[in-house]
Structure formats: C-alpha cells, structure tokens
Amino acid sequence: xxxxxxxxxxxxxxxxxxxxxxxxxxxxxxxxxxxxxxxxxxxxxxxxxxxxxxxxxxxxxxxxxxxxxxxxxxxxxxxxxxxxxxxxxxxxxxxxxxxxxxxxxxxxxxxxxxxxxxxxxxxxxxxxxxxxxxxxxxxxxxxxxxxxxxxxxxxxxxxxxxxxxxxxxxxxxxxxxxxxxxxxxxxxxxxxxxxxxxxxxxxxxxxxxxxxxxxxxxxxxxxxxxxxxxxxxxxxxxxxxxxxxxxxxxxxxxxxxxxxxxxxxxxxxxxxxxxxxxxxxxxxxxxxxxxxxxxxxxxxxxxxxxxxxxxxxxxxxxxxxxxxxxxxxxxxxxxxxxxxxxxxxxxxxxxxxxxxxxxxxxxxxxxxxxxxxxxxxxxxxxxxxxxxxxxxxxxxxxxxxxxxxxxxxxxxxxxxxxxxxxxxxxxxxxxxxxxxxxxxxxxxxxxxxxxxxxxxxxxxxxxxxxxxxxxxxxxxxxxxxxxxxxxxxxxxxxxxxxxxxxxxxxxxxxxxxxxxxxxxxxxxxxxxxxxxxxxxxxxxxxxxxxxxxxxxxxxxxxxxxxxxx
Numbered sequence: 001x002x003x004x005x006x007x008x009x010x011x012x013x014x015x016x017x018x019x020x021x022x023x024x025x026x027x028x029x030x031x032x033x034x035x036x037x038x039x040x041x042x043x044x045x046x047x048x049x050x051x052x053x054x055x056x057x058x059x060x061x062x063x064x065x066x067x068x069x070x071x072x073x074x075x076x077x078x079x080x081x082x083x084x085x086x087x088x089x090x091x092x093x094x095x096x097x098x099x100x101x102x103x104x105x106x107x108x109x110x111x112x113x114x115x116x117x118x119x120x121x122x123x124x125x126x127x128x129x130x131x132x133x134x135x136x137x138x139x140x141x142x143x144x145x146x147x148x149x150x151x152x153x154x155x156x157x158x159x160x161x162x163x164x165x166x167x168x169x170x171x172x173x174x175x176x177x178x179x180x181x182x183x184x185x186x187x188x189x190x191x192x193x194x195x196x197x198x199x200x201x202x203x204x205x206x207x208x209x210x211x212x213x214x215x216x217x218x219x220x221x222x223x224x225x226x227x228x229x230x231x232x233x234x235x236x237x238x239x240x241x242x243x244x245x246x247x248x249x250x251x252x253x254x255x256x257x258x259x260x261x262x263x264x265x266x267x268x269x270x271x272x273x274x275x276x277x278x279x280x281x282x283x284x285x286x287x288x289x290x291x292x293x294x295x296x297x298x299x300x301x302x303x304x305x306x307x308x309x310x311x312x313x314x315x316x317x318x319x320x321x322x323x324x325x326x327x328x329x330x331x332x333x334x335x336x337x338x339x340x341x342x343x344x345x346x347x348x349x350x351x352x353x354x355x356x357x358x359x360x361x362x363x364x365x366x367x368x369x370x371x372x373x374x375x376x377x378x379x380x381x382x383x384x385x386x387x388x389x390x391x392x393x394x395x396x397x398x399x400x401x402x403x404x405x406x407x408x409x410x411x412x413x414x415x416x417x418x419x420x421x422x423x424x425x426x427x428x429x430x431x432x433x434x435x436x437x438x439x440x441x442x443x444x445x446x447x448x449x450x451x452x453x454x455x456x457x458x459x460x461x462x463x464x465x466x467x468x469x470x471x472x473x474x475x476x477x478x479x480x481x482x483x484x485x486x487x488x489x490x491x492x493x494x495x496x497x498x499x500x501x502x503x504x505x506x507x508x509x510x511x512x513x514x515x516x517x518x519x520x521x522x523x524x525x526x527x528x529x530x531x532x533x534x535x536x537x538x539x540x541x542x543x544x545x546x547x548x549x550x551x552x553x554x555x556x557x558x559x560x561x562x563x564x565x
Contacts, residue, residue, distance in 0.1 A: 061236030064243075066203040068146075068211070070230035072245040072253055075146040077138055079165040081247045083367070084131035089168045090175035091123050099176065099183075100303040106453070106460045106507040114512055117451025117462035117505070118305040121411035125329040125404055126179050132374050133367030137178030138247040139213040139226040144177070144294065147211060161251075178367075180297040181226075182327075182377055183304060187363055189296035190215070194284035195258045195265035201291055202229045202242055212291040214244065214256070215366050216267055216280050219288055220352050224366035225269055225280075227254070237261075265289055307409030307453055324382050325407070326431060330375035330390070332401030334419050337389045338378060346378055348391070357384070382407050388427045392419040404449075405429050405436075411451035414438045416466070435479035439493075444470045448478045450487070461532065462505040463487055468522060469498025485533020491526050492551060498522045502561075504532055504543075513537045517561040520545065527551055537563075 082088065093113045096104045105113040115123065142160045144150040155170045157163045163170055180186045191201065191212075198214070205211050213226045231243035233255075241255035246269070256267040263284040268277045282288035304327055330336050337347035344356040353362060353376070362376040380386060390403055398420045404413035414427055414436065425444075428437040438446060447466035454460050465478055465487075475493035480486075489500070500522045504515040513536060522528070529546035542560035549556040 061234055063234045064231055065234055065240075066205075066232040067243075068205060068230040070143065070146050070228065070245065073251045074159045074161050076142050076160060076228070076245040076250060077163065077165075077247060078161045078250050080250055081133050081135045081138060082165065083133045086165070088130075088134075088165075088171045088175075090127040090130050090172065091179060092172060095172055095176045095179070096123055099179065099301050100306065101300050103303060103306045107509050107512070114507055116306075116453040116460050117507070118406055118409060118411040118453050120462070121404065121413075121449070121451045122305045122327075122406050125331060125406070126182060127175070128331045129329075129365055129374060130175060130178060130367070132365065134174050134178055135247050136181050136213065136226040136366040137174035137176070139228045139245070139366075140177040140180070140292075140294065140297065141174055142245065142247070143211055143213065143228050147294075149294070149298075177297065180301060181292070181366055182363060184302040186292060186296045186301065189293050191291040191293070192287045193289070193291075194263050195282065195289055196260055196263050196284075198265075198289050198291060199232065199240055199242060199258045203232050205229075211294045213294075213366075214242070215290045215292065215364075216256070216269065217288040217290075217364055218280065219282065219286055224364040226366040227256070229256075305406050305408065305411065305453075326380045326382050326384070327406050328378040328380060328388070329404045329406070330401065331404070332417075332419065333395055333399035334375075334390060334392045334401055335394070336375060336378075336403065337391060338380070339387045339389075340384055346380070347389075359384075380405075383432045385428075385430045385432075388429065390417065390419060390425045390427065392421055392423040395419065395421040395423075397421065403427055405431065407431055409453040410434065411449070412436045413449050415447040415449055417444060417446050418442075430479075433479060434482065435477065437475055437477040439473075439475040440470060441473040442470075443472065446470070448476065450478070450480060452480065452482070454482070457482075457533075458508055460507045462507075463532070464501075464503040465489060466501050466503065467518075468500040469496070470494060471496040471498065485531060487530040487532055489522075489528040489530070491522055491524055491528070494522070494524050497524050502530060502543075504535075506532075506536065515543060515563050517543070518564050520561060523547070523549060525549070525551060529555070 093115055096115060096119060097113050102108060102113070104115055104119040106116040107114045141150060145152045145160045152159055152163060155163050155167055155173065202212065212229060214229050215224055215226055217224050228245040229242050230245065233241045233243060235241055238259060238261040240258045240260065242258060244254045244256055246252070246254045256265060258265045265282050267280045269280050304325060328338065335348040337345060337349065338357070339345050340357050346355045346357045346360050346362065347353065355362065357380065359381040361379045363379070364376045365374055388403065390401060398418055401417045401419045402413060402415040404411060412429060412431070412434070417425060420442065423442055425438070425440040436448060438448065445467055447464050450463040452461045468476055470476065472495035474495040477490040479488050481488060499519045502517045502520060506513045515535060527548040531544040531546065535543045542562040545559055545561050546555040547557040548554060
C-alpha cells in the first residue's frame, strides 16, 4: 500500500537523524521518534489525502517562517501536566463568581458566596473531570502570561517557569482557564479547519492580534489534548512544523507536522513522558485539529445552569436568561448513548461518537494526563426528553459511575452506580417535568439527586434520595412537583421492598438549612410524597411524608419524619 508523503518524509528524517547521531551530530529528533513507529503500512495516502493540496507558505527549507517569541524553557511551566496525582485545588466559589458573575450565588454574605445547587453540582462535575489532566489550563495560562494578559508576579515569579505547582492560587488559576473550554462563548468560538488552514492562522497570530491554543484529537473524537503554538518552520518538500509547547514535556520545543501536498497532519503525543507515546493523525476531512482563540475566554462566560434566580453583581434578583441547552456528564468509566423520542442518537456506537439529534452537540475534554479519555460533555436542547444507556460493555472491572444532566436552573442525576463489565443500565430524563427514572437489572443502591434554583420561591433546594435498596433490580422514578412543594418517589416497578434515606438542603437569602431522614420504608408499588416546601427549622422539626400504597392517587398513610442529624 502506498504511504502518505508526510509519513515517507518523516521516516526519511528519522533515518537521517539516526545517521547524524551515529556520527556524533546534534540529535534534532534523537530517541523521540523511531522508524518502526512511523514507517508502517497503517497510514496511507488513500486514507488521509482527501482534497487538493493547499497553498504552502513562501519560504525555504530550514527557515522559521513565523516566531511569536514564546520559549518553552522560560515561558512554559517547569512542571508536567497533572491530574489527580497531586492534591490540587481546582474551582472554588471564587472562580465560579469570576467566570459567571454573582448569579451563581444563592446567597451572598460579605465576600462569601453560597452557590445555587445547580452551580454547586456543575462545579463538582467540572472538578471531577480535571482528574484526567489540566493541559487546557496550562496551555492557555502559559500563553497569557507570556502576552502579559496575566502576570506571573501574582503567583510568585517573573515568568511561568519560575512558578510552583504547589501554590494553591496557581492551581485555581489553571483550573479556571481549563474550565472555559466547557462553556460559551469559548466553545462557540472554536475554529475547526483543514491542517493547512490551521497552519495559516497560527502564522497570522500577531497580524490578527489573536493567540490560540491547539486542540488535537483521535479520529474517534476522543483523546483531546491542548498544546500552545508559537512558531512555524519550513522542513522542506512541502512539510511544515508548527512549533508548540506541550505541557506534558516541560522545557521542550515540540513539532506538529503539516504536509501541504496532501493536507495532512501528524503529531506524536504522550499522556505523560513516562507513558508510551501515540501517533495523532488527520486530514482535511477528519476535523481533529482545532484552534481556540484566547479572546473568547476573556470576560464573563455564559452560565449553562443559571435561570436568573441568583444575585446580580449590583444586588437584587436577575431576570430569567434565555438558556436553551442542557449538559450531560458521565463521571466514571463506561460510555453513554442518548436517544430522543424519535430514535435519534448521540454518543458512542461501535466505538465511534455519532450525533443524529437535531440541535445537539458534544465537546471533547482537552486534558491528556490520564490514559483513558473521559466521556465528552453532551449538549442537548433544554426541554428534550431523552433515554440514556449507561454502558459497561467494554469494562474490565467494576467502576463507580455517576450520570448528571444540568440545565438552566436545575440539575438531575443518578450517582453511585456500581457498573460491572457487561452491565447496561438505563436512565430516563424528562427535564420539563423535573423527572428522572433509573432502571437496572443489577442489585444497586444509587442516589437520585436534584438541585433546583427557584426563581418563583424564597428558597433554592438540593435533594438526595439515597441508599434505596434495589435488590434484584427494577425501576425507581423520582420527580418534583414544585407547585405543590412535593418530591415524589414511585416504586411501582421495584422488585423488592426496602428502605431509603432522604437529605435536603434549603438555601434562602438569610441562611442555609439541612434535613436528614434515614431508613424510611420503601414498599414495592408505593408512591411516596415528601412535602418539603412547608419545612423550615424555625417552624417545624420534621417533614410530612404521605404514602399511596396502591397507586390509586389517594394517600393511605401520612406521618412526620424528624430530622435525624
């Protein structure tokens, strides 16, 4: 099979560097690349050459045709990209207010912000995702320090390389810029293009008054990694190298190769220097190379979980915002497949991400410090009812998995699923009706969670129905009747009787209150009403529970459950 020009030339460069090395010459490539890795028949012209070659820059071989002046030795961080391998601090309430404004606060007491329940849930999901790596934040922040948009002196040094990873303020700053990849206008500003179009934009950074981070992905849409471009070099014979700082390799200048003859690209990337590298490749059709403008990250970002009931920066309540998207997060191993009522799908099918749902999209995380790429963030129209399969088919061992849907003013999800190899559970989300149903054939004891920002009431609420015994599997359905002030739990399709625990947080402008009740009887086929709206610590000790034992719509039993904290 015929090889692509990029790989043929790359192999030639490798062989040449080996000969130079044998003669004691400088090792431009050294052990970084091997002939064995890049001369296989796996990559072919037929596979990657999909359109006519783009016009190449006017230059001569060996010439650096563009140089921003960024130097990885000084302007990159001296430490490697990190995940949860160090006890780092990520987003806090402070970063949330900085990113979205005071609308994320359910209450403000001086400098203290108590986040709305959906804001708190969103922050938890984003911080959990950073366990896989912080490359996006490091790629962006190092560049902003070089361009003097952020001062390294605020973190104890004159340049990025002098900064200490153990500085909590620096960790939080890295987390802040990492998180911008998950929200608009940053997400909406990402530029996808052919390799030659990306090369051209990198060369015009100073002329356009813009800088970028580069996102690279595997061809299945996973494995996102962020690197910092700062130059372009002509390698000869139509081959160009985008010079980059890769935060997995502190102090090194790395090269992303673009071949103008067939409009392909190639980059050798590793999740970290101790792990065997992988070859990332693409062409004009794969759309696996993109640029994120730094300017899009500046200023207040659009809040995907706000409906206007938080505080404004000048005091008082905000009017409802026009939020039209829900975000779906999978925290844990496995994959999910989302299906709407028309059978359209979004998620993994046979190892590839498909998107058939009108108005839906997905955003692959750029992190690259852990081996397994996490599930992307999936974006859905806000009022769309969906069925979500939580698929453990490809697992090799049991994993703890959470599934969360977060939208304008609410968060709904199921946490604590012990997903085993081959297990496939199903969750049904009805956002407009504030309803979730969880179905499993396994013995599970999950937590059903709700967070509500309540613009029409005096309090925001967070609920957990947890420890619910699902011996032998079945379906448990939980929903809110906000007008009546009831949380309802339907056990009609449970396969056995058991019990559950209930937790509530109530947040007002003045205070935050909590309520806990344990070992509440969960009868098979019953409908349990939890009348939460009338409870406060000041007017009563317990919450009224009503039970419809036979599903006829009438309350058969009513009792008060006291706070067991």
